[in-house]
Amino acid sequence: MAGGVEIERKFLVEELPGDLEWLDDRPLRQGYVALDGATEVRIRDDDGSWRLTVKHGGGVRRVEEEMGVEARSGEALWTLTEGRRIEKRRHRMPYGDAMLEVDVFEGELQGLVVAEVEFGDEATAAAFTPPAWFGPEVTDDPAYKNRALAVDGRPA
């Protein structure tokens, strides 16, 4: 949610029901070009649209800068991310007032399915009742952060 505070809850999905009707789905992949202490440089291919992000977190100084990159450059930078990648298909589906984003992982993380729900405020997030096919919540589990999944692989 650009410019706002993002409140997100994240759940594992054990088995994706076959009869769901998706609004859309698209391929997404991202990988880490450089990891240097609290600084990470990430390249992302969102269905053919490439972006490079430099992110520095932790401590007082927080920086996040994102820039568009031509496909040719994106593909070249992608070669530097070997062993530190996430590849998935993102499925979207409206659910009440919320939008579910269900990521079906591919490649090294094949078999993992994670659902994310984004909310406008804390109260709505707290009141959310997950659909029956959602599994355990992993919102606060650091092993399911993008960087951890890319670097360490699927949590045991």
Next chain:
Amino acid sequence: MAGGVEIERKFLVEELPGDLEWLDDRPLRQGYVALDGATEVRIRDDDGSWRLTVKHGGGVRRVEEEMGVEARSGEALWTLTEGRRIEKRRHRMPYGDAMLEVDVFEGELQGLVVAEVEFGDEATAAAFTPPAWFGPEVTDDPAYKNRALAVDGRPA
């Protein structure tokens, strides 16, 4: 020299003669946003024009991708380079058929002056007679590479 092979010789300058007439000079600064093995991510401010470069060297795989960055983003990324910076003024002067670029360092590297001469081919490079005010040649000294100067400071 974009697209071609760059043949460059590099010399220390002990004392810059006061009576030289420069074609122009401009401030240049660059710093390392991330250093991760053979991969480096560098931000550069060439007199107000910012560029981000991702470079991976060594081994079979060589990548160098450069992209323009807005000044606001450039300044934000600059904050991540503390302790890994080069700041200098680049002076240019024609010298016979060649162009001399003389970098007068500032900040942490104040006192260091390095002259670079770029050539179109090996034969011209080999035949070059340095002006009297050039000091020792450091073309092959790794301590005078940008990354080394930024990270390790002025060679002893």
